[in-house]
Amino acid sequence: MANDTKERILAAALEMFSKNGYAGTNIRELSASLGLVKSGVYKHYESKEAIWNALLDQMIAYYGEHFGSPEHLPPVPNSPEELTRLTMQMVNITVHDEKIIMTRKVLTLEQFRDARARELATKHFLTGLTDIFTRIFTGMMDKGLLRKDDPRMLAFAYTAPISALIHLCDREPGKTEDALKQIEEFSRHFIRVYGQDGGMK
Amino acid sequence: MANDTKERILAAALEMFSKNGYAGTNIRELSASLGLVKSGVYKHYESKEAIWNALLDQMIAYYGEHFGSPEHLPPVPNSPEELTRLTMQMVNITVHDEKIIMTRKVLTLEQFRDARARELATKHFLTGLTDIFTRIFTGMMDKGLLRKDDPRMLAFAYTAPISALIHLCDREPGKTEDALKQIEEFSRHFIRVYGQDGGMK
């Protein structure tokens, strides 16, 4: 039971921190959202900052488990169309999963204040995606699906625009459908340009 | 004199909001940084929120004056190398000008809380850049410097990665030099791929 409440507190913290930021969140509201009175929270965490640190621990661990290890890498596509399909599958999860959305928002809001948030933000928004697609593109080049080029540069050129549109979805959820279409278009455009035929008409 | 203090308050607000966010900023510190006592601030703005709104007004107006009007558009480059030079010139300003950096940070921190901040953030980070480079690329295609393609898609594919690295500079200023090099590399890569020869070796 103890553990359960501890985790519920973290879940509520993620929700509130992602909405109002760390400074804009108060323990009263947080505990009320759990049907608790605020002193109850202090039975599980010794301070607001302790909650924040535990939440970050959890986010860092989650990232390591799901995106840090090579075993969770998506398979290398066997055709250009499959790259688009794989991309859309990953993007669809990431823009619709509430927990992932809230994680991105928290990192966005706290990146300038907390060193660990800053580090994780860079992974989430930039280097992590680049790493994953560097491997994928290396594999696709080996299979002759992409023309030979620096796979890291291609991964960056591919993921950064997608990342920008994911941020747009977080900022303006009403534009999610449009953004998804734009991502798919961009993916096809990318393949047209970097495909084996070198983008020649 | 009145106007002077009013503007100094906005400047201080930009600095503090960009560091600690709106919720994390207090009027005591803000006024102290101006050599004032906090009640003095209320002679110029009736509330904290009024300061915030005035700051946003100023940011919106500034954006409109500097990036919104076609007359301030950079000239269309006359060679691929000139595109890289133009890009680096713009990026260098944007990652080193403290006021612009703080503006981006404020928009990043408040985009989920304030509708106008959200709107301006999308312009700053996405559509504004795309618009500018859509025109540039259209011009370059006319001059035969880029192969014919959808200029808007190219502008998006060009500016989004650069924008991602500008965000990295905001987040981790120590990596600014590296990021600038990466932007330059990316720009050259982009030209290699989209140049008139179509990226063929």
Add this chain to the structure above:
DNA sequence: CATTATAGTGAACGAAAGGTCACTTGTCAA
């Protein structure tokens, strides 16, 4: 010169914040 508006001061206020503590309740092991 008298007046009046303006910029700034310092004390005070109520609300809300994070945090503490003595106490109650329920659960489980000895």
Add this chain to the structure above:
DNA sequence: TTGACAAGTGACCTTTCGTTCACTATAATG
């Protein structure tokens, strides 16, 4: 059955927040 402990309560504390207000100094205006 009893003792111990973990979970939760409600009252309370201190600090800090945004905001107000009576007051002063200054400089421009009639």
